[in-house]
Amino acid sequence: MPNSFAASLIGVVEPCQCRSSGAASFSGGLIQPEVLRTTSAPLLPIGLAAKESFMDLLLAPQHLEFRDRLRAWLAANMRRPWREELRDPAATEDGLMEFRRAWQKKLHEAGYLGMDWPREWGGRGAGEVEKAIFEEEMAIADAPPILNTLGIGLLGPALIHHGSEEQRRRFIPPMLSGEEIWCQGFSEPGSGSDLASLRTSARLDGDDFVLNGQKIWTTFGPWADWIFVLARTDSKDRYGGISFILCKLDTPGVTVRPLRQITGESEFGEVFFEDARVPRAQLVGQIGEGWRIAMTVLAYERGAMSLAASARYGRDLDCLAEACKEHGRTSAAVREKLARLLVENEVMRANGIRTLAYFAEGKAPGPESSIEKIYWSEFDKRFRDVALDLLGPGGLLLRTSPDARPDVDWAREFLWSRAGTIYSGSSEIQRNIIAKRVLNLPQDAR
Amino acid sequence: MRFELSDDQALLRNSTRDFLASELPLEKTRSVMEHSKVGYDPAEWRRLAEMGYVGLILPARVGGQGLGAVELAIVLEEMGRACVPGPFLDVVLAAALVAAASADDALVREVVAGRKLVTIARDDAPYAGTSAAAVTAGGGRVRGTKYFVPFAASVDALVVTTADGPVLVDGPFTVTPLQTLDLAQRFADVALDHAARPLGGPAELARVDRLAAVGASAMLLGLMSRCLETTLAYVQTRQAFKRPIGAFQALQHRLADMLLRVESTRSAVYRAAWCLSSGAPEAPLACAAAKAYAGDSARHVCGEAIQMHGGIGFTWELDLHLYFKRAKTLEQHYGSTEAQLEAALAAAGY
Numbered sequence: 001m002p003n004s005f006a007a008s009l010i011g012v013v014e015p016c017q018c019r020s021s022g023a024a025s026f027s028g029g030l031i032q033p034e035v036l037r038t039t040s041a042p043l044l045p046i047g048l049a050a051k052e053s054f055m056d057l058l059l060a061p062q063h064l065e066f067r068d069r070l071r072a073w074l075a076a077n078m079r080r081p082w083r084e085e086l087r088d089p090a091a092t093e094d095g096l097m098e099f100r101r102a103w104q105k106k107l108h109e110a111g112y113l114g115m116d117w118p119r120e121w122g123g124r125g126a127g128e129v130e131k132a133i134f135e136e137e138m139a140i141a142d143a144p145p146i147l148n149t150l151g152i153g154l155l156g157p158a159l160i161h162h163g164s165e166e167q168r169r170r171f172i173p174p175m176l177s178g179e180e181i182w183c184q185g186f187s188e189p190g191s192g193s194d195l196a197s198l199r200t201s202a203r204l205d206g207d208d209f210v211l212n213g214q215k216i217w218t219t220f221g222p223w224a225d226w227i228f229v230l231a232r233t234d235s236k237d238r239y240g241g242i243s244f245i246l247c248k249l250d251t252p253g254v255t256v257r258p259l260r261q262i263t264g265e266s267e268f269g270e271v272f273f274e275d276a277r278v279p280r281a282q283l284v285g286q287i288g289e290g291w292r293i294a295m296t297v298l299a300y301e302r303g304a305m306s307l308a309a310s311a312r313y314g315r316d317l318d319c320l321a322e323a324c325k326e327h328g329r330t331s332a333a334v335r336e337k338l339a340r341l342l343v344e345n346e347v348m349r350a351n352g353i354r355t356l357a358y359f360a361e362g363k364a365p366g367p368e369s370s371i372e373k374i375y376w377s378e379f380d381k382r383f384r385d386v387a388l389d390l391l392g393p394g395g396l397l398l399r400t401s402p403d404a405r406p407d408v409d410w411a412r413e414f415l416w417s418r419a420g421t422i423y424s425g426s427s428e429i430q431r432n433i434i435a436k437r438v439l440n441l442p443q444d445a446r
Numbered sequence: 447m448r449f450e451l452s453d454d455q456a457l458l459r460n461s462t463r464d465f466l467a468s469e470l471p472l473e474k475t476r477s478v479m480e481h482s483k484v485g486y487d488p489a490e491w492r493r494l495a496e497m498g499y500v501g502l503i504l505p506a507r508v509g510g511q512g513l514g515a516v517e518l519a520i521v522l523e524e525m526g527r528a529c530v531p532g533p534f535l536d537v538v539l540a541a542a543l544v545a546a547a548s549a550d551d552a553l554v555r556e557v558v559a560g561r562k563l564v565t566i567a568r569d570d571a572p573y574a575g576t577s578a579a580a581v582t583a584g585g586g587r588v589r590g591t592k593y594f595v596p597f598a599a600s601v602d603a604l605v606v607t608t609a610d611g612p613v614l615v616d617g618p619f620t621v622t623p624l625q626t627l628d629l630a631q632r633f634a635d636v637a638l639d640h641a642a643r644p645l646g647g648p649a650e651l652a653r654v655d656r657l658a659a660v661g662a663s664a665m666l667l668g669l670m671s672r673c674l675e676t677t678l679a680y681v682q683t684r685q686a687f688k689r690p691i692g693a694f695q696a697l698q699h700r701l702a703d704m705l706l707r708v709e710s711t712r713s714a715v716y717r718a719a720w721c722l723s724s725g726a727p728e729a730p731l732a733c734a735a736a737k738a739y740a741g742d743s744a745r746h747v748c749g750e751a752i753q754m755h756g757g758i759g760f761t762w763e764l765d766l767h768l769y770f771k772r773a774k775t776l777e778q779h780y781g782s783t784e785a786q787l788e789a790a791l792a793a794a795g796y
Binding site (some may be wrong): 004024056057058059060063100129317324325335336338340341342344346347348350351353354357358360361368371374375383395428430432434435438439441442443444 | 447448449450458599678682689690692693694695698699701702703705706709710713714716717718720723724726731732734735736738739786787788790791794796
């Protein structure tokens with residue numbers, strides 16, 4: 001039953017397994033059904049307490065030790081919380097990016113990046129559990145984010161699972177150290193949720209691919225050195241005609257243009273390809289495997305987000321409750337809003353703990369991770385919206401404004417919350433995934 | 447670390463599901479719900495007791511199984527799935543309190559054996575927020591009126607909450623039965639002027655309240671899982687516009703949200719149960735969150751089930767309304783959503 005999202009869903013897809021097969025399904029138990037019916041002996045004393053492997057939501061000793069070391073390391077090596085870096089009057093967008101690069105290098109040298117990647121390619125050789133603990137502790141400490149999030153979050157797993165030995169040796173070390181920053185070339189102006197309709201083409205010409213087309217919403221585009229591109233190598237095969245290609249952004253024929261987001265920042269951009277020549281050796285996997293590779297890495301991206309997310313929201317929620325107290329906002333209406341956020345965040349945490357336990361048993365993320373993606377991203381919107389309402393006009397102040405609260409950049413978070421339900425598979429796409437791959441509902445009527 | 451049930455816990459779940467399917471299927475229990483005055487079948491109650499369910503979480507010294515909150519959640523989830531009518535959760539909670547105070551082991555033994563019933567009388571007014579004279583306990587007597595006392599017409603003793611802590615009161619009682627929309631639980635108002643024995647302080651009651659929150663949440667989880675399963679089966683077979691209605695995205699996305707509610711409730715309920723059984727410090731917040739979320743979610747999921755069934759979903763004949771009604775009762779009792787939100791704020795120090 002509640003061992004994992006997936007396993008519990010089996011009960012949904014095959015309702016009433018036990019009921020339909022009746023007592024006959026009672027096999028392998030200690031007491032046979034006939035015995036149950038004819039004896040007055042109680043059913044339940046079946047040695048429950050004597051058995052091991054109970055539900056247990058405590059971290060294993062080695063994981064607790066890992067967490068404690070990481071905490072100590074953060075306490076010794078983190079200059080100040082990220083929100084204070086952001087509020088520094090001397091901070092510039094470029095300066096903050098370089099700061100993140102240096103911070104990433106520090107984390108890498110301490111062995112905290114590439115957590116679940118094999119040691120031979122520069123990883124730590126640990127597992128998803130350590131990775132989830134790392135993310136949670138970073139959130140609790142309000143540690144600065146690393147710079148190469150997309151390289152390490154998406155391309156790394158792609159290379160480890162599908163890349164060649166040469167590609168791993170060439171690309172993973174500078175990815176981890178922050179020397180080479182990656183951006184993701186998936187979405188196109190005409191291909192967002194319907195990603196497989198993408199049209200950027202890669203034509204094989206001798207030992208090169210020739211790329212033509214346009215990518216958009218390319219996060220870190222303006223800061224990146226490299227891009228991993230989904231490109232069409234066969235116009236007739238919707239899924240099997242897509243390939244996964246690595247391209248240096250200073251390649252002739254490649255142009256990057258920043259896009260201004262609703263936050264005023266330009267973290268993402270557009271990338272144009274006009275007869276850009278890329279060596280064939282930069283193809284990951286085989287020609288036509290791009291879609292499969294992309295789907296694998298997206299599942300990793302959705303991985304165990306809930307735990308870290310709820311730690312971050314918990315911290316911000318504490319700040320919000322404190323602000324309400326300071327401002328004398330103690331009415332029942334205010335308190336109910338705070339309480340509902342608190343409850344929803346606590347449930348998110350329970351989801352995260354459940355996934356962590358699932359990972360601890362060595363299982364990989366499946367389509368159920370869509371549930372977690374919808375949960376945290378939709379919660380984020382409600383939380384940031386309610387926060388502004390509870391703070392009143394002051395919540396609209398930009399962080400550079402002298403009167404802005406120093407605890408959280410509430411205005412920026414409010415705007416950013418609109419992105420989470422769009423990127424990495426919109427909420428609508430996640431619901432499609434659940435409907436088809438988890439609930440097994442029929443192909444929808446289009 | 448492990449979220450999965452142990453083999454024995456899974457066995458408990460499976461055997462409970464089988465037992466309820468053969469002994470207390472809805473075909474049988476509906477007539478009890480619709481026609482029985484007391485709201486349960488006493489013979490079936492004794493059977494539940496013989497099987498060890500009533501004493502599930504009670505210590506061996508009173509004939510109990512000595513199991514914990516996780517096992518209680520497992521059993522109550524199954525009871526929710528089967529929409530079992532009767533006083534199970536109410537009796538388990540009352541007996542747990544009496545046993546914890548070591549107030550009357552002889553009574554608890556009779557309860558565990560299925561020969562006596564005890565429940566908890568909590569409400570001091572019929573409507574939330576109505577100011578009414580609280581029941582008082584002084585000089586070894588309890589005086590006043592308790593409202594919405596579960597299965598009061600059938601109990602042999604009551605745990606009565608008072609300003610001075612809970613007390614144990616032996617019957618017989620003068621009761622005024624109430625008719626509510628929920629067919630699976632009976633309530634009555636009880637006029638008290640009885641001898642009373644103290645049952646520990648607010649700390650013991652608070653522990654039972656957390657157990658109540660987890661137990662009710664587990665039942666709510668069972669109710670909504672069953673409603674989702676039933677609805678999934680229905681949308682695959684019901685045709686409209688020449689296709690199964692489950693092919694329409696308007697329903698698919700809402701079914702996905704129902705699954706999100708069910709599975710998130712499952713995470714919250716079993717985590718809260720684990721916190722209780724392991725004495726984790728997060729227990730107060732985890733229990734409050736589980737109950738508040740489960741109440742909202744079950745109302746939503748059971749309501750959506752009715753909507754997606756269309757007209758047939760609004761008929762007395764279909765079982766869905768039994769689930770919908772149970773969900774609303776459970777949402778309001780065992781710590782209402784409002785009370786759980788307050789408990790969550792207190793636990794977080796807000």
